[in-house]
Amino acid sequence: MIIQNNILKYILKNTYFINGTAYAGKSTMVKLLAEKYNGILCKENYHDELMGAIDAINQPNLSYFQTMSGWQEYINRSPEEYDAWIIGTSKEAAELEIIKLIQLSLQNKKIFVDTNIPIELLKEIADYHHVAFMLAPQIMSVEKFFDREDPEKQFLYRKIQESANPAKTLVNFKACLAKLNSQEHYDEFVQSGYFTYIRTEQSTIAQALSVIEQHFGLSQGDGRPCDNLTYPPLETLNL
Numbered sequence: 001m002i003i004q005n006n007i008l009k010y011i012l013k014n015t016y017f018i019n020g021t022a023y024a025g026k027s028t029m030v031k032l033l034a035e036k037y038n039g040i041l042c043k044e045n046y047h048d049e050l051m052g053a054i055d056a057i058n059q060p061n062l063s064y065f066q067t068m069s070g071w072q073e074y075i076n077r078s079p080e081e082y083d084a085w086i087i088g089t090s091k092e093a094a095e096l097e098i099i100k101l102i103q104l105s106l107q108n109k110k111i112f113v114d115t116n117i118p119i120e121l122l123k124e125i126a127d128y129h130h131v132a133f134m135l136a137p138q139i140m141s142v143e144k145f146f147d148r149e150d151p152e153k154q155f156l157y158r159k160i161q162e163s164a165n166p167a168k169t170l171v172n173f174k175a176c177l178a179k180l181n182s183q184e185h186y187d188e189f190v191q192s193g194y195f196t197y198i199r200t201e202q203s204t205i206a207q208a209l210s211v212i213e214q215h216f217g218l219s220q221g222d223g224r225p226c227d228n229l230t231y232p233p234l235e236t237l238n239l
Contacts, residue, residue, distance in 0.1 A: 024134035039110035061088035079179035
């Protein structure tokens with residue numbers, strides 16, 4: 001069965017998507033917007049509860065963790081392999097994300113989504129003012145990747161340290177991150193025709209929140225104020 005895009009767009013009319021590069025503030029924005037507008041927060045991987053539906057034939061990228069030989073294989077893939085896997089995973093996960101969002105839409109609340117749904121699909125299911133891309137410099141996305149206290153990232157860092165050559169493995173994995181956050185992918189967001197917010201040294205959380213909620217057409221008068229929120233310096237960023 002195929003659900004036409006105009007029907008999906010209608011069902012998801014209260015859904016707001018934020019996509020983009022690492023360390024741009026996506027997770028912070030969806031959290032603050034959900035709090036401010038009494039909405040539903042969809043963090044990264046919010047569709048995980050539906051992962052039981054996948055199989056290696058129909059969703060080979062999402063099934064990779066069940067088919068890989070081990071974590072050393074995962075962290076030692078080439079940048080090209082890693083990038084292709086991320087792209088494939090995003091496409092496969094989009095179906096699970098949309099199913100989950102249809103379920104959540106029944107609550108008749110605004111939904112704020114930290115998503116990896118591909119650009120071409122977002123164009124089909126969401127209006128211009130329901131999508132925002134947040135971007136950060138590549139060096140931040142790569143060099144600060146393991147600075148977060150995120151359990152998943154710290155787990156990967158431990159696996160890198162357990163490898164036969166930790167220094168070589170770390171260099172390779174950072175090359176994978178650089179490929180994923182390359183200028184090519186950066187330009188895909190910028191040239192998509194959708195609204196783009198670019199993180200700079202001068203950016204503050206309050207500024208980003210104000211700009212994005214204006215783009216989304218949300219009322220400035222609802223919820224708690226955001227005047228006193230600021231980004232930490234780039235070298236200590238932990239979003």
